[in-house]
Amino acid sequence: MEYRPTVPPAVPQDASDEMLMVRYQRGDRQAFAEIVRRHHRRVYNFALLQLCSERAAEDAAEDAFRRLVQNAARFKHEARFSTWLYRIVHEVCSRALESGRARRAEQNAIRDDALLLETEESGIGRHSAPALERAKGLSPIAASVVGALDELPDDQRAVFLLKEVAHLPLRDIAEVTDTTEHAVKTRLRYALDRLQRVLSGFEEYARALR
Amino acid sequence: MDCEKFDRICLDFLYDELDELTHAGAKRHTEHCLRCRDIAARVRATREVGRVPEVDPPEGLEVRILVAERRARAELPLRQRFGRVLSVLASYAMRPQLAMGALLLLVIASSMILFRARPGEQMNVFVTERGIPESDSDTVAILPLRTRIKDAEDAPRARVSVNARQPEPAPDVTDATSESTAPAPADTADRDYERALAAYRDRRFTEAEERFLAIAARGAEKAPAAALQAAQAARARSGCPAAAPLFEKAYQRFPHTQPGQEAAWQAAGCYRTLGDFERARQHYQALLDRPGYADRAQAALASMGDSPR
Numbered sequence A: 001m002e003y004r005p006t007v008p009p010a011v012p013q014d015a016s017d018e019m020l021m022v023r024y025q026r027g028d029r030q031a032f033a034e035i036v037r038r039h040h041r042r043v044y045n046f047a048l049l050q051l052c053s054e055r056a057a058e059d060a061a062e063d064a065f066r067r068l069v070q071n072a073a074r075f076k077h078e079a080r081f082s083t084w085l086y087r088i089v090h091e092v093c094s095r096a097l098e099s100g101r102a103r104r105a106e107q108n109a110i111r112d113d114a115l116l117l118e119t120e121e122s123g124i125g126r127h128s129a130p131a132l133e134r135a136k137g138l139s140p141i142a143a144s145v146v147g148a149l150d151e152l153p154d155d156q157r158a159v160f161l162l163k164e165v166a167h168l169p170l171r172d173i174a175e176v177t178d179t180t181e182h183a184v185k186t187r188l189r190y191a192l193d194r195l196q197r198v199l200s201g202f203e204e205y206a207r208a209l210r
Numbered sequence B: 001m002d003c004e005k006f007d008r009i010c011l012d013f014l015y016d017e018l019d020e021l022t023h024a025g026a027k028r029h030t031e032h033c034l035r036c037r038d039i040a041a042r043v044r045a046t047r048e049v050g051r052v053p054e055v056d057p058p059e060g061l062e063v064r065i066l067v068a069e070r071r072a073r074a075e076l077p078l079r080q081r082f083g084r085v086l087s088v089l090a091s092y093a094m095r096p097q098l099a100m101g102a103l104l105l106l107v108i109a110s111s112m113i114l115f116r117a118r119p120g121e122q123m124n125v126f127v128t129e130r131g132i133p134e135s136d137s138d139t140v141a142i143l144p145l146r147t148r149i150k151d152a153e154d155a156p157r158a159r160v161s162v163n164a165r166q167p168e169p170a171p172d173v174t175d176a177t178s179e180s181t182a183p184a185p186a187d188t189a190d191r192d193y194e195r196a197l198a199a200y201r202d203r204r205f206t207e208a209e210e211r212f213l214a215i216a217a218r219g220a221e222k223a224p225a226a227a228l229q230a231a232q233a234a235r236a237r238s239g240c241p242a243a244a245p246l247f248e249k250a251y252q253r254f255p256h257t258q259p260g261q262e263a264a265w266q267a268a269g270c271y272r273t274l275g276d277f278e279r280a281r282q283h284y285q286a287l288l289d290r291p292g293y294a295d296r297a298q299a300a301l302a303s304m305g306d307s308p309r
Helices: A018-027 A029-051 A054-070 A080-112 A113-122 A129-136 A140-151 A154-164 A172-174 A183-199 A203-209 B002-012 B020-032 B033-049 B062-073 B078-093 B095-114 B134-138 B144-152 B175-183 B189-201 B207-218 B222-238 B240-253 B258-274 B278-287 B294-303
Strands: none
Touching: A018 A029, A018 A080, A029 A054, A029 A080, A029 A154, A029 B020, A054 B062, A080 A172, A113 B062, A113 B240, A129 B002, A140 A154, A140 B144, A154 A172, A172 A183, A172 B222, A183 B002, A183 B033, A203 B033, A203 B095, B002 B020, B002 B033, B020 B033, B033 B222, B189 B207, B189 B222, B222 B240, B222 B258, B240 B258, B240 B278, B258 B294
């Protein structure tokens, strides 16, 4: 007998994220698959630029969606789904950064060369080797952008990525980062100034100004 | 709009998050203010040139997330799973179609209550005082008590058949016990007659027929009435084919008594029912000169005017 896989019920492609989430709350797993299909790329890129490690970004993306499942019952359909999702992603990345920083501090205190080497290989944290490796495959401008982001403080980088990668409105970024809209604008302005200084040496930038 | 205000809304302006009116004001301001126009141009150029490079996620990431989702669902506490089931049920309960269906059922149910038959209107079974259904009253005519028969013999115009809806009060003579409590019959014939009558009331028609025939055969005072009632018992038991000869015989034996004439009338009806119109006509004609039957017999013959001879 020929094996025929069961065809899952189709999820409307034009359904909003909020509607998909409500369907998932009612047990529709296809709705969740559609949510993952729509958002996993951006979540991964956000985590990658925050953590500068492909492995850590994969783990963070998986962890973020796992937490989304665990907290699915709390989602209110009046809320904006992307804000809720990136609040989780931001929290996961922040914890990963804190964890990496804590480990690095501990290793510095011990001054154990072997452990230090292992930490660098894990890739979590700024100025790590994988980030530099990743920058090598990019165009000069993109590599400069990645380098400039690498130099930014965590809160400024988070705000910048929430705007440029997640495309959240400024008001929602304030909600995700638990701060005011004014603070979000200030951090974003600093991040853009920093980026502007880095890019000012490129001919493309001068051409864009004309 | 001034430069100070533009500085506050510069990012909203560049990210297109201003309302239409403020956006137009900011745009007008940049057209006239070199400083603000320069700021806006630099930020815009930075965003254009310094676009954040995005990469494709690893191929297995989507599957890995879905596997993690399956695991996470399996690990959910029972309370959350129950809540999910409740949510599903609630979502169905809140659907307008379900509400409309429930309303429709309610309307139908209330209509059924309003339009149902009144108690006793259709399910009534009219029963005579002697326990015979009204529907049988056309074919079964119960003779009244002994005393009434006696009166009937004295008054030939009176009909023997009893209207089932207007029963006469009668002493209960259905069993041996009642025999002992009822007024004692004067002789054995009376007791036999009472027993036959009791068997008829209990719808033991075969026994009643035998008892009535035996009384009729003895030729006592009650013989005419017994012969008539034997025929009635036969009709109640087996219908007109068995009863018609007995009615005819009762009439032939007692043609000048009231029960005999009633037997002739019943015989005519039975033959008419059986399609033997000639014999029916003969019996009706025999009753034309009998008081109490003449008019009815005349009418019956008139109604048979078109019947085949």
